[in-house]
Amino acid sequence: MSHKIINVTVRDVRFPTSLEQHGSDAMHTDPDYSTAYVVIDTDCGLKGFGFTFTLGKGTEIVVCAVEALAGLVVGKFLQDIVSDFRGFYRLLTSDGQMRWLGPEKGVIHLATAAVLNAVWDLWARAEGKVGTVLRYYEKNKISFTSMTHELLSSFSCSQDLMLKEGYPAYTTSCAWLGYSDQLLKQLCTDALKSGWTKFKVKVGADLEDDIRRCRLIRQMIGPSNTLMIDANQRWDVAEAISWVSSLAEFKPLWIEEPTSPDDILGHAAISKALAPLGIGVATGEQCHSRVMFKQFLQASALQFVQIDSCRLGSVNENLAVLLMAHKFQVPVCPHAGGVGLCELVQHLILFDYICVSGSLSNRMCEYVDHLHEHFTSPVVIHNAHYMPPKEPGYSCEMLESSVQRHQYPDGDVWKMIINK
Amino acid sequence: MSHKIINVTVRDVRFPTSLEQHGSDAMHTDPDYSTAYVVIDTDCGLKGFGFTFTLGKGTEIVVCAVEALAGLVVGKFLQDIVSDFRGFYRLLTSDGQMRWLGPEKGVIHLATAAVLNAVWDLWARAEGKVGTVLRYYEKNKISFTSMTHELLSSFSCSQDLMLKEGYPAYTTSCAWLGYSDQLLKQLCTDALKSGWTKFKVKVGADLEDDIRRCRLIRQMIGPSNTLMIDANQRWDVAEAISWVSSLAEFKPLWIEEPTSPDDILGHAAISKALAPLGIGVATGEQCHSRVMFKQFLQASALQFVQIDSCRLGSVNENLAVLLMAHKFQVPVCPHAGGVGLCELVQHLILFDYICVSGSLSNRMCEYVDHLHEHFTSPVVIHNAHYMPPKEPGYSCEMLESSVQRHQYPDGDVWKMIINK
Incomplete structure (x- = not known):
């Protein structure tokens, strides 16, 4: 047809x-x-x-x-x-x-x-x-380079592992900056019970607060679980290095978005300064194109590539970045959360594992537990892993009733808020 | 008030x-x-x-x-x-x-x-x-660094020179890509008669065409006048180097926008490759922020800074770029043309000369002769120089009659085109 x-x-x-x-x-x-x-x-x-x-x-x-x-x-x-x-x-x-x-x-x-x-x-x-993405791969495999041929043999067993265990995830839901310490503790306790082992904490507004919150969460998760910190571009380059050095004792795997998302050379300077502390730099949720990612990789300006399914030009541009990241041997750990980003990015990360990287080392996908109920095929998380989607499509469809209720400014939800 | x-x-x-x-x-x-x-x-x-x-x-x-x-x-x-x-x-x-x-x-x-x-x-x-900009400088001069104090002494005489002779300009109006050779010749002849000595040619669509057009214009303007070429991002990095090398015999001062405006490291590679040929790299009209310009300067990725009065965040962000360019000793040659860009950028370039660079070496401002008639205080060009504006304001005001006629899609001009 x-x-x-x-x-x-x-x-x-x-x-x-x-x-x-x-x-x-x-x-x-x-x-x-x-x-x-x-x-x-x-x-x-x-x-x-x-x-x-x-x-x-x-x-x-x-x-x-x-x-x-x-x-x-x-x-x-x-x-x-x-x-x-x-x-x-x-x-x-x-x-x-x-x-x-x-x-x-x-x-x-x-x-x-x-x-x-x-x-x-x-x-x-x-x-x-x-x-979706696997279909594209299957239809176009002959147009990929020889790299793909060698990966082809591992295709089936990689896929089997994903179907059985899923793709490892980390959670950002425990420690938003606006949450109280009490709420943070409660959410962290719950997450540990549900099998989460990797946790991200928002930092960057106040150093003393950050030290207290990082200490609290590191105490709760213990030394063997993984901690990441995320400043959402709050600092300039020198400030980033000094601030993160003050948080090094809590052993974060990465500092995410330490400075302006456009400052490739700034990220390179931060990466170089933090390498001796064992802290990597992660960025990408506001990296707007493959051309920017190319330079981040060329300049050794990041150690974790955080693609975004809605910032880059869809699957097309994300595939280009996955292939470049593989060439530079830098792991891809996608940005997700918001609304619907988890639903989309699960396709990309499965493609990365099954068809490109073939590795789970230092790789994981962000997960946030909001708003999935508005989708017709929400992500399935099992034991802190993304389970492969089972419906045809790119998992973008929202419930029509949700769309209608949340339309701005005329949906019922907004009418109620605006009239308050 | x-x-x-x-x-x-x-x-x-x-x-x-x-x-x-x-x-x-x-x-x-x-x-x-x-x-x-x-x-x-x-x-x-x-x-x-x-x-x-x-x-x-x-x-x-x-x-x-x-x-x-x-x-x-x-x-x-x-x-x-x-x-x-x-x-x-x-x-x-x-x-x-x-x-x-x-x-x-x-x-x-x-x-x-x-x-x-x-x-x-x-x-x-x-x-x-x-x-406008000079006013800002006068009101805020104490907040600038010591650099400004040393420039303060040259303030008066620089201003006098501008009032008398104006700021040097180059023309882009002779050689748009869509113009025929005949039109190009005619416009070039006219421009030479009006005192123009610096000419920009659009290139990048077809190499044989470019060679013919560059040869034609170099023959017309002679060896001592200045030629610049502009590819508007058409090439990738390797292609840019090889294409421009093929045009080196026509002695262009710069190649403008050889590749993606986001590819800082790509521009650095092109700069390095073309330096032995005596050709600089110019870019900036699609450089979206001071953070990007900072890196272009840090990476020696351009030899001419082309600020844009409407792409960067107004005077505020343009001043930041002028000061950085001065620090790196790279000349600023603003992008202008379009509609109204000449009107605005003349303020910035006067500020650069009078208060920051104090030099006209390798400096000139783009000029295109379209659409000035729609402004209440259009730029005044005399002997291929911008003459300082005489009305209070930032020269942004358009004639209300022009605005109304050209409003899209309801203005008379568009109603006529759409109904054709």
Whole structure:
């Protein structure tokens, strides 16, 4: 079947997470996790669902950008898109007038991700197969380099391991910056009982607070579990080095986003200074393109690559980064959380393990336990591992009732808040 | 007077420049030069005008972003803004929810520039003085470093030279990619007669074409005039080096935007390879922040800094880049053209000469001869030099009749084109 795209709609869907300080960090004190939510209609009735992630205010700008890109998509046939996916990617990112608004960064690139995520979802549904990214791999394996051939032999057993045990995850849900020590303790206790062994703590607002919180969580999880810290870009380069050195006694595996996400050479300086302390640098959730990741890798500016399924240009650009990370032998530990990011990124990380890296060493995927109930195929976590998805598609579809209730500003949830 | 900001409006204003291939280059084949045009109203009746520059499609997205930022501006007093301009800048760029859309890049940063340009225009008008940026310098000189003190002595005589001779300019108007050889010859002849000595040629689509066009223009301007070439990001790194080497015989001063504007290390490699040929690398019109410029300078990745008055966060961020460029002793040759960019950037380049660099060596400002007639205080070019502006303000104000005629899609100009 040809699957002609006949309509692209986009809605502004926001969850009032700021009311309970979920997701709070040193730079984003009051996020309302949100999406610009895209639905693609085809002439045969099949739909594709996609979105990009935002923090509330300004989601309407991304919605406006998706509407501008929609004109490039309506009328296309799915078969034509996937048989020249590079050409289609360039069509969206290199429009002679719109590329000035990026290029390939900020609002216009978030919108590109939303549209392309929906195209991937549509494709996987059209194929009727589980695992969008794996399907792409299978269809295109001959176009990968010789690297892939050698990995091909391990394909089956890697897949079996994933089906049995799943992909290791870490949790960020215990220690948002706005949480009290008491809440942090309670959540940490619960998480340990549920089998979690890797924990991330938000830092960067106040050093004394950070020392107290890191000491508390290290005491609770013991010396053999893993601790990571995340400053969400709060520092400049010298400040990052000195601040993190003060937290070295708590043995964090990495410091995440120590400074401006654009400061590649700054990250390189921080990486060099912290290496003797055994602390790596992780970044990527606001790294806007493969060109930026290329330089982070070239400059030895990070030791953990944190791809984002909605910041980069969908699966297409994420695959490029996975392959570069493999070339530089740097582990990929995706950013997730927000709303729906876990649902999407699980596909990418399974692809990375099964088809690219073949290793779980120093690799894990972020997990946050919010808002999964709004998806038709939410992630399944078992014993702190992501279990492979079982439904065809890219797991982007939200419950229509959730979308309607959370539409901004007219959904029931927002009407109630605004009228308060 | 306090000047309370009571309203911020923004309009989508587009000029159908693509109809005649004005502004065409290897990546932007059909630009319609446009602005998101901002007017700030104050309680005492004084207005501030500002804009950011776009290429047509997608201007409505920037308009939407300005509307989102307007909420942070309305109700503020001008005096409070300018007495803590850094705080106000951070208010616009670091909103806990909206910064996810950048941060400080793409659509949201273009919108920030539009709003801040209007604030600068308002401030200069409120002060009733000529030269927005110089006013800022005079008011804040004690907060600059010792570097400024030493420059202070040369202040008066530098200013006198500018008033008398103006700031040297180069022209891009002769050799857009879409122009025929015949048109190119005609425009070049005219420009030579008007006193132009520095010429930029668009390249990058086809090597044989480029060789023919560069040979033609070098023959016309002779060996002692200056030639620059501009590829508008068309190449990858290796391709850039080989292509430009093929054009070396025409002695270009610089190759502009040889590759992705985000590829700092790529530009460094190109700079290193082309240095023996005596060709520098110029870039910046799509360099989105001071953090990126910092690294371009740190990595010796450019030999000419091309600031943009509407891509960076207005005067504030441009001043940061001017000071960094001075520290690294790299000349600043601003990007201009489009619509209104010449009007704005003349203030910045005068500030650079009078207060920072004190030198004209290898320095010149781009000039393009389109669309100035739509401004209330258009730039004055005399003998290929920018003459200092004489009206108070940041020269952003457009003729209201022009704005109305070119509003998209309802202005008369667009109604006529759309109905054709």
